[in-house]
Amino acid sequence: MHERKLGDVVLQAEGISLSFGAMRVLNNVSFDVHQGEIRSIIGPNGAGKSSMLNVINGVYHPQQGSITYRGETRQQMKVHQAAAQGIARTFQNIALFKGMSTLDNIMTGRNLKIKSNMLQQAVYWGKAQKEEIEHRRKVEEIIDFLEIQAIRKTPVGKLPYGMQKRVELGRALAAEPDLLLLDEPMAGMNVEEKEDMCRFVLDINDEFGTTIILIEHDMGVVMDLSDRVVVLDYGNQLADGPPDVVRSNQAVIDAYLGVSN
Amino acid sequence: MSIKRIKTSIIAAAVISGLIGASAALAADSQFVGSLVYRTGPYAPGGIPWADGFADYIELLNARDGGINGVKLELEECDTAYNTDKGVECYERLKNKGSTGMPAVMPLSTGITYALLDRVVADKIPLITSGYGRADAADGRIFPYVFVPPATYWGGADIAINYIANQEGGYGNLKGKKIALVYHDSAYGKEPIKTLQALASQYGFQFSEFPVPHPGLEQKATWLKIGRQLRPDYVLMWGWGVMNATAIKEAAAVGFPREKFIGVWWSGNDADMIPAGDAAKGYKSLQFNGVGSDFGVHKQIKSELYEKGKGSAKSAENTGEVAYNRGLQSAFILTEALRGAMAEYGNKPMTGEQVAWAMDRLDISADRLKEVGADGLFDPIKLSCADHLGKGRAKVTQWDGSKWVAISDWIEPHATMLRSMYEASAAAYAKEKGITPRDCK
Amino acid sequence: MLYREAGEFKATYQADQAILTIRQDRWFMLALMVIAFLVIPLISSEYWLGTIMLPFLILALAALGLNVLTGYAGQLSLGTGGFMATGAFAAYKLATSFPDLHIFLVILLAGGITAVAGLLFGIPSLRIKGFYLAVATLASQFFLIWMFNKFGWFTNYSASGVISAPPMAVIGDSYVTGPYATAEAKYLFVLSIVVLFALMTKNLVRSNIGREWMAVRDMDIAAEIIGIRMLPTKLKAFAYSSFLCGIAGALWAFVYTGSVEPLAFDVNRSFQILFMIIIGGLGSIMGAFLGAGFIVLLPIFLNNAPHWIGLNIHVDLISHIEFMVFGALIIFFLIVEPHGLARLWQLLKEKLRLWPFPY
């Protein structure tokens, strides 16, 4: 647990409710995220954590509530809008581009920053090539940062799980996001891999000042990394606050231990 | 994939290329005859008898006369499966074979014909399209290497109307009659439309068109429109392959009398009538050759080839099919042109250019037909430098349930009207392609 | 030992991003170009140039176009024939309406017109995916062919609806269309265009747009989340793909056959091109060429083979055997390497890289 001064609110979710047909996934969830914060969302399986991330970057459109991001309030986000405004994410089940190499996957993460048009790219001379090299340099920095130099040209489909998670993080970082949504970045990893990943998350937060929303099952990791934690259970918001407060919340303990109230 | 396997394949390739060289050297002083046929593919039922007829006539000359004027004929078939790509490949493969190359090409397909139009000019090989291809190639000034005897689609359309007028008691009675055309929606099927439109405005009959999309497996809607709504006096058909039988069956299904249903020659193969079964009885078709196998030439083929087990068709019974007779006719036209060329250039294998020269002067007289035992089977043909068609006559035949029966004599189309249409169309082509018409004086 | 990258180091990203990073590959490509541009026209017979190389190159270009759409952008299409027809008819209208237009411009503009058609028919791809899209693109195939067949305007009201190319020259009297064009001129003209667009396509697929296409192909939702817009990305693929197909169609009609009817571009053509890219390798430039080679050359080879080895088999039997062997070979190659001939080629290179010391 580290103490830091937090910046202004960058994202505010207000009364978010989302349902698919008769199934209610999120029920009146509200929380805010401060600049530079590591904000965690926890909860048992099916609590609506991933759905919450999907609402934030516009994959799901909530029926009620609003999202305020960088001072703009919207009923719902649009996917490319979220991306254009600096929201990047990783996925619970890896969503890499399987047919492409590590390098290309991460380069794709920079798509919004590439300005040359199709004709220039077809000629591959002058602006397009200059741009390509410029972005390659940036991507190489990310590759160095994530220590994945050796797999640079390997098709990602052939990589082991842990490496794929790293590449996915790299792709999200390539967008130089202001807000990074990490959906269980450490799921299925062994202890060493988890330690590496924790280090990356903290470094990203420290060095680049990126705000992070994190979903994670490993309580130890959550408690260590997070500034504040939101707890969801069956779409309901059980608690919100610093890790030690949340940890001692009776409702949270009940939910995790399976006590019905 | 191992290195060893690659090595083997390289050796195999080398051996094969060696063999190609060897086989090219074989042909000595025989006349090479290339034949583009379709014995496979969706249209094979109509293509097989044609190929058999063509092959049988060539082999008859070899067996009976030792070729033409002592020059043996060496036939090689190439299967196009009625596919244009394959047809072009076949043409290019065969055109330089033998000592003088292919003397003429008969592609047997509209698509291949069009694909070869430019090529034959460059190669100086005559393109003989009997009863198909470009009708306007009748103008030999603009198409020096294309020949269309004995008939064109435009002439066919005119002959069909002529026959109908005859049935109705004269052209004067066509006024107000309804005549419909069911056609394969392609370059081939659209050929007769302009002629029919011209005739319709001239004689005052009402003409309507019914395109059938390729391949024509389903024509219910078309025939409901024809048989139940328009109820025309006559229906003409420019159909192809499976479309023919389907059309005849659908005509039966809506109760349209088959006696008033007249197809062009490509809608008049025996193979098209078989699947239609009883429905085909009474259906009529134009033919640019006689029907049946009661001609001298058939008897000779039977005795020289089939009785010695050398015939191309399955059995001697197949030799009377109309498509077979068409094959005979094509072979006959080609060999007559070869004869003509040899008369000028000497008894040796002829080049395409020499055959084109002879085609420009082709004269198959009635006497000549009697001589070869094809009197009544073929119509006499006389071509000239400017006229690459001849009279362009055809007969009307009727299917009696098991065979075709001729029900008219040769009918001659409106020569002057058609000639001016050919010339106008050819001139437009010449303008587009930048061709200067040759001088035929 | 001869083919290896050890000892080659790249000091710049530019060098590392080159198309051919291994020196031997560059030599190979250079040799291939020399063979294609100099050796083949010098030693080949007219039959080889005009009947085998020309359709091979033109269909390879169409396959390249389809491979951009299907192999790179993941949009299965069976409208290729229709787009080739669009190119052919557009070229015909341009060439006859503006007789002074240079053939290169005619072909380029025909490609551009086809790109617009591709754009229109690409719109449903936003909602329809996979095999559903493939069958839906058949709608464009049948519609386009019908349209060119039906409306006389497209064929300058010719009776049969067949278009034929006026003689056109690249410079002076070196004709590439019409009866007086030599096979060599046609071949070199087509080869130059195909090489040019193959290079352009390679550039596109290694640039941002190519990565966007592949991202859409591999996982469209993830692609959208990182900021790739579906509609423009897919439509760009449709447009560029049809651009290439249109050029291929124009070349087919003008340079290869000289005259065509719409049926030359019927649905069988679409299937043929699709087979090429699956057999050759989806998402590979090389694959388009290898696949075109397989589909165009193999049947010709099979058809000729019995003759070459002196067997006198009836033509219909040859055709039937050709079909059977061809089908069996497709299955055989898929079992050996499902990802196409291009992958086989790559594996071969990898083996060669280690040869003769496999460890």
Added chain:
Amino acid sequence: MRIEQDVLKILLAALLLMAAIPWTAGKLSSDIFFEWPFFFEVAIGGLLAGVMYSLVALGFVLIFKASGVFNFSQGAMVLFSALTLVGLNELGVPIWLAIVFTLAIMVVLAVVIERVVLRPLVNQEHIILFMATIGITYFLDGFGQTLWGSEVKLLDLGIPNSPGLYFGGQILINDFDLVAALIAGILVISLAFFFQYTRIGRALRAVADDHQAALSIGIPLKHIWVIVWAVAGIVALVAGIMWGSKLGVQFSLALIALKALPVLILGGFTSVPGAIIGGLIIGAGEKLAEVFIAPMIGGGIEDWFAYMLALAFLVFRPQGLFGEKIIERV
């Protein structure tokens, strides 16, 4: 079968449009002749033709449903089975025995395809399996013609092909079409029973729903594949008999696959009832369009209209009318 609400809405809208557009066309254009009896005559003719399309589409659906393979060779199978049947018959085998033999041959074919083609390619992407079935198509086309020749053959089952007038002599319906529709109907019903009430049928459905689950209850995938390919082969034979006695048995039979594709996308690749209803809609739709719309734009629109119609349905239901919904998750 539970029909979703929006499917019902789409169907109702389609029915309404099918009547309304021809009616308006008849009012607007003098080229078009519209009368209700004639309209029904065309519509019924179309529906009956549609059943014939369904017959071919059904073969596609069976295989796609159970194995996710888009079987390009269904048309070739139709041709091959019909050629075999007629070929055997010409050799002197009585027709009923020839049918039995052909059925056996189609089963053997299924076993061979599974062993030689599908098993080595198991777990490959769909497009690869699709391509493999193209290989099968070429092989079967060549093989069938090598065995039985390329000539057209008559297949006469003695079904009358005469026009009959119904509904007070106002509406003409062809007897052959009625019989064909009846046979197709029987086939569909028996297939439905097969899927619903037999052990194998239930197993097939289980596989379609969930491969893993099916494996876990002990159904070997290879058996399933052999069975569906055999059933598809039998369906192909029925289609081959019906189409063969309509068109004659010849190479062109393989082309009817193209008429089945719009049916398939409209109904959904995975639904047996979809193939039937799709066939009816396509059949009636294309005939009505050809009769009541085509005269305004030149005719011969049947082919592309069927595809456009299917495309229009897809815009509302991207998975086809009765296809399984494609759910994408992240």
